[in-house]
Amino acid sequence: MDDFLAARSQMALSLGFHIVFSCIGMVMPFFMAVSHYLWLKTNAMVYQNVTKAWSKGVAIFFAVGAVSGTVLSFELGLLWPTFMKHAGPIFGMPFSLEGTAFFIEAIALGFYLYGWGRFNPWFHWVTGVVVGISGLTSGILVVAANAWMNSPAGFDFVNGQYLNVDPIQAMFNKAWFSQALHMSIAAFAATGFAVAGVHALMILKNKNVDFHRKAFKIAALFACLAAILQPLSGDHSAKDVAQRQPAKLAAMEAHFRTEKRAALVIGGIPDADAERVNYAIKIPGGLSFLAHGDFDAEVKGLDQIPKAFHPPVAITHYAFQIMVGLGMAMLLLSLLYLWALWKKKTDRSWLLKLFVVAIPLGFIAVEAGWTVTEVGRQPWIIYGIMRTADAVTPMPGIAYSFYLFTAVYLSLAGVVVFMLYRQIKMVDQLYDRPQGVKEYH
Template sequence: MSGAVSDLLAARALFGTSLVFHIVFAAVGVAMPLFMVLAEWRWRRTGDPVHLDVARRWAKGVAILFAVGAVSGTVISFELGLLWPRFMAFAGPIIGMPFSLEGFAFFAEAIFLGIYLYGWDRTGPRLHLAAGAMVALSGAVSAFFVTLANAWMNVPAGFSVDAAGAATGVAPAVAMFPPGWAHEVVHVLLSSYAATGFAVAGIHAFLLLRHGDHAFHRAALRIALGVGALAALLQPLSGDFSARQIARTQPVKLAALEGQFETERGAPLRVGGLPDAAAEQTRFALEIPRGLSLLAFHDPGAEVKGLKAFPRDVWPNTRLVHLAFQVMVGLGSLLALVALAWVVQRVRGREPGPRLLRAIVLASPMGFLALEAGWLVTEWGRQPFTIWGTMRTADAVTPVTNLAAPLVAFTLLYVFLGVMVIVLVRRQIAHVPVDAAAAPHVPPEAAP
């Protein structure tokens, strides 16, 4: 039994490591093309060569990150079939449609990215800008279809299960849009724009602190943080909708998120704290009276079911889920505060000073840390099920043993790829000539 458990943990760890690595490139693939297009659009409107330089350098960065993301995404596709064959056998006929459509979106993104990269002096300005817009749209559509599949795993719909455990009465269109799909899609897209926007802005804010007022980094900061700040400010609203959806469809997950063991009306909202499943209580938390009932049901007196209302064998790991949720909310709140400070400065017509630039640098990794924590909340919170209420993770895993070896091998591979990406992207961004701001003002029609 212990061997089966260790192989299950190794399979989960291998797949989780692959997703932790890939999700960064997936988020960048959604957001960076939009930044790239906005930079070119600014150049074509103003003729400012700085924005042309930003667009060209970001386009090269997009190509690098897209290539690595394609590799890690392909690995995940193979792992779905190799590590979770029973899941794919059951779920394939039900949610095969969004997976297939995601493949079409990926190929469209690759085609238009090729046109964009090699079409600067081979296509007209409108066609070139449209190709970039299609790259940005295809990246978002790809994330849309993948998120639909994940939403179905959290709230399965569009099928019935017969006495033998097989899926019957499959309705692919219903399965493709399960309850709560819109909330999850919006939350994922906003998190991608916020995480990438702050990460890119942090790089340029750091270089502004080092090199003084540099036109290239100033222009790049405005575009990246313009998108990232808007997404960060909208994210709490999206999170509120998602939390209310979880309260209706996955009440045991909500209880784990908040460390709520007892069923009670006017349940408190916990900030911090450490759930103890053995003692069935959450210690050291700051409790806001009636806060959870108010946020989850918009009623301060609403009843919230606690973990003790559900069989213990369907409890997720309460401590891990709660802590990951606290990290996600805490970092997201800090991002929103920095975003608000930047917006206030822009409304006043001021550029961010050294103090705000330092805050942006400190906030730069927070978006991706919050994104990873949010993904862990979603996946850990669904355990012990792969398909909520339908298929347990232990029943979906491959019977193949000795999975620790590929776990170590792929982890080392991801570390190597991560280092190479950092080196290549650094060459595109960090070594901008200091006199770039003094470049001649070239009209778009005259530039290559």
């Protein structure tokens, strides 16, 4: 493995690991706040127990997310020094504000975890809400920085120099809203289905049914509403990409030739050399409508883009198909759940089993979506301005660093899984006591 590939792989590994915890950190505090609110309004002890159990999970994910996020910050400077030298002063503002949001989140979480019985109940609840708002804000700010890489703004590039820097314009670039919206909804869907699926599994095992049923309903509602909204966000994002990054859209759809009434490709195996897609289902005019809202519109293909600037078609296409396919699966499950909720049949075992199957789907879709975002931008690290190969560090030995980080992340993932498993077992043991429902500490 050469150093350039190793640097890209290490960054991909770090980001792929961190994004799971950042999504959970953005969303779980809102679940926690809803449960806490229900306890304050109903005084039902089961909601307090759900809240406290979830708060321990939030603390675990916050700690791991903070560590992995810090590693990513260092990697930007160590692996991509040329990029940071030129880009840092331009898009540094959202990173600085993200640090502030993280600081607020950490303080609010500390207040929340140690505030039980020490603060006014409603003030205590507010600190939990602040954890959620600051976490979501932190995620949006990071996405704004990534969006700048896809849609550079806030400077003039003249003779290799970055002049007339405007950090506000850089932060609120043309891509930030569509990416932030799509990522935020995806985080709610992914986390919601994962949490709901775990509680559904416990219900199927007939363990602490009342506890898990209450938790399941909160998480499932968040997940289903997000999954229903996600296709609308995806449509907005696709139209935005079609305007700003036609090469990425062409790679997503393996669209090799510019044409009107372009077909929407479902599945298939791209053959970049022959410039065709084998074994695909094609919907005539579908891509034209997806990209421009007109079945007869012309869609730019890879034939209009120099080959040196083509993204890796196969990886981008497969990742896009996985993201969309899983998104549709979660949408279908959401509609089934809302129908069951309307019919008051949410305790059906087949429905719960579907939620168990859906535990990993949202996060797989998130990883696939970020693959589309990052791989589809190649060969650029700053779209149209700086190539990724020109930004990598000249230092040798990056491959060894990649192997080391892989081992660390695998170990850390194992520790997190063990801690969460232990946390779930603790809850189950508490409720299995013959005295009945206890307050969870």
